[in-house]
Amino acid sequence: MRWTLKPKPEQQEIDALAKALQVEDLVAQLLLQRGIGNYEEAKRFFRPQLSHLHDPYLMKDMDKAVNRIEKAIANEENILVYGDYDVDGTTAVALMSSYLQQYYSNVATYIPDRYKEGYGVSYQGIDFAEDNGFSLIIALDCGVKAIDKVEYAKKKGIDFIICDHHRPGGTLPDAVAILDPKRADCNYPYDELCGCGVGFKLIQALGTKKGETVEDLIPYLDLVATAIGADIVPITGENRVLAYWGLQLINENPRAGFKAIIDQINKKVLTITDVVFIIAPRINAAGRMEHGQHAVNLLRETDTERALFFASEIEQFNTDRKNLDQLIANEALLQIQENKEENGFTSVVYKETWHKGVIGIVASRLIETYYRPTLVFTKSGDKLAASARSVKGFDVYEALESCSETIEQFGGHMYAAGLTLLEENYEAFKSKFEEVVAKTIDPKLLSPEIMIDALIGLDDISPKLMRIIKQFAPFGPGNSTPVFMAENMRDTGYAKVVGQDGKHLKCKFFDKNSGNNRTAIDAIGFNLGNKLSTLQNNTISAAFTLDENEWQGKISLQLKLKDIK
Template sequence: MNKRWAMRPDISEENVKRLAAELNIDTVLSKLLVDRGINTYDEARWFFRPDIRHLHDPFLMADMEKAVSRIELAISRNEKILIYGDYDVDGTTAVSTVYGFFSERYNNLDYYIPDRYNEGYGISTQGIDFAAANGFSLIIALDCGIKSIDKIDYANTLGIDFIICDHHTCGDTIPAAVAVLDPKRPDCPYPYKELSGCGVGFKLLQAYAEKNDIPFDEVMAYIDLAAISIACDIVHITGENRVLAYFGLQKLNNNPCIGVKTLMEVAGKSSGYTISDIVFLLGPRINAAGRIDDAKHAVQLLMACDENEAKEKGLLINVKNLERKEHDLNITDEALGMIGSNEVLINRKSTVVFNERWHKGVIGIVASRLTEKYYRPTVVLTRSNGHVAGSARSVFGYDLYEALCGCSDLLIQFGGHKYAAGLTMKPENVEAFMNRFEEVVSSTITAEQLVQQINIDAEITLNQIDGKFFRVLNQFSPFGPGNMSPVFLSRNVQLNGTPALVGSNHIKMSIMQPGSPAFDCIAFNHGECLEQLRAGQPFDVCYSIEENIWRDKRSIQLNIKGIRC
């Protein structure tokens, strides 16, 4: 697939030089800092040296005092408390965190994860009925609830109080809960708005511990789960999230809880985790429990106190992940075959595919894979409970939610955001939806949005990549949205030796420039460039710089994002 290379806009050279001098670093590195809004020595010190003291006062969050007081009241009255959370990684880590903390000091509580297929996302009537039937008078909802106006009203009629801990965008009305913790509330003065659902739960524990003289170390015991939620929910790794991710990674790599340690082992990597490793190795396994079977298995693993129990749950989840992979690959192959054999679908600016036999638990993953392949707004549909359910993914810069608004008369319901959404429709509307979605996308998407873009942070020579440059660059981590691993451009590089095809479509090679050392490179999914490279002519590359560890030997490796011969 052709990709557009885009350089970051120029910024004030004076600021860059001044900061480089103050920090005694390369101007390329100071430019990366200024690009991230870091302009002074003190701001750089905070960025490079995360500190737990940088966490905000949890009582700055609207309703936090109410939430803590209601929990204290429930415990003093020996009320039954239900910890309720979504079935994805953010929800299950949030439940494991909050339930784990309170179960250490209070016995009259339980947890509840809704069934993906029978109840769907968020707070369900079935969940509230379960609480009522079993005598729960307080529900702490995590990673959901901010738009559950009618469900909270229903719970109130049954005498069940709710504390909502959410991080999604609010609607016009705030639910009538005892407390609604959500930094995105318009009236919430909390200074950081990008917490994960688990992150909001973590702040609740921080506040409760502070008010009840519980050592903060007892809250920090769950920070590895917070880091997993931050990574897998693709929230910004800036500000407070960066602090939580930084220390969460430290715990995960040095002293993870028993469940996380077991999960790391079954994933095949027991240490040295980055945010990217969490996303690709741990997240799919946690998610697989709810996609294929029951998300409670994930919570039981993450909360495990016994190694044997953890191993049993870890192996079960790994099996479910293998099942998920099989469904994923089979459905992706079928979908690619449907598109590839249909000239009309190939030439469209959107992709909508439907098969009533496809497994609902993996259609979101398939939509992502199809978007990667064809790079256009994509919807994957399947049958579910008498209706047709869909998962949608978008391309950079295109508002998928707005496109679905243009099809709303054909949908029973839909929800999501700019880049990902879910939807439900009647079976008889599938064909009309396919055509309408294409009409809306065709009339609103630009030609540039249909070409994947590589954003390049700076142009450098290979000579600039020395030990000090790499050490400072490493301190920019953990990388993720809002703080992506920098991408560099180097022109007129030459091969050092012969490039080789590895795997199905990857290139392993070594490159250099006159007078520079040679750098090993891996170019994923660039197999089509092999013959051009073998011609021996200089070429341009854009890449990120990473550390490669092989048999305890560490070296700098360039991860190639684009090649131009």
């Protein structure tokens, strides 16, 4: 792994902020590295308030969207709430439909089939709307590029309101309203909302017309926080407020669907990381293994017994998904080894029987072993379909553009993309992709990077520092968990490997230069069992985050190791 120490802010800036907040220099440094430079910004950061949320009417077309929904309700039109099959889409559909159904019954939901319809607005979905008498579709987490589909709906007398957060193309669809903070002509103050977040702004706007306050909408924030975590949007600005309050709700008074999931796991307090790795994969599993509507049913359910039934159903989907992606990952790794491709610049694998719903997860798993741009192909109809994943700093979408003569169709962004091609073009594509990446990638990007916030000594680590760092949460893009580095350390001599197959490293460090007054601190290194020999009789440096270990009712500080050398 490459260790990169973030630039330290100017000492005078650190001194000024430390004095204003009456905190230690280290805390001031961490805040400055997150763009927080004064007392007022720090107050907003540490105490996010719902009053910090922006006026929803600052978003372009919000008034048009609200007026069209009010008109639909006044005329007793049927409204179809349409969303993508992933976590952002299904949470957004659950949020919008359950909000509208509080006071209007002619509302139904629609999630496209991942395999029959694919991503986004589909012709099949519009035909469903026409066949069932829907005259208004509210599309969430999709639609901003659906120019032809919106035109098709218009000819059938169906209007569209689009709530999206993806970057629009040069032309916008001819919809009644397009709510997307990334529109070039939208001056909304925060443009990093997820799809469910844009949906929340729409119900906030509808609520203000009915005399509701943002406090009345708190029950929907567990859905928004889950979408923020799952969609890996920055947890800054408005997203930080929504995630902060949504997490509180998940931990204190979750909706029946979330409670049913949480009851199946042994976890008292969930962080945003738990939401990403525990709740989100289960919601996603519905769309991967069966149909996204199962997730919407769970998230909308208010009856505890039915929620438990839906949750057990989804738990089974998730178990099936885990077994399948582990099996396929093992087959893919074997394929790379048998083809003697361990030392290339890319991983490109294919088997026609691999399940299309998990190939993206498999691509991410392969990157854990071979850290390089990766594509996993399977058969889809008469073509091959692939999920692409990249490494930090390399634009896989741009690389695919350079291979476009061998590709039928592709889309995505810098770190994740999807594509289809004809089977006879597979080998030509594979060679071309390897050639393009070999020519364009900076070799250092083929090693994972650890970004380190600060160099500290073991005696800087205290329960007080831990208490303050916990208040930096929720963590995520734009506000990562602080990573520290300590040098000149020795193991106390009792280091050992623990866990299944000795995968993890357990040790205790002391500062080599501290003499007899040495501070010793426990450390755990998940998946670092192979580093045991590095510790023996060596002075080492470690990159780590701070963690609390609970054992027999006692809580103690420990280092959660990311790497040692």
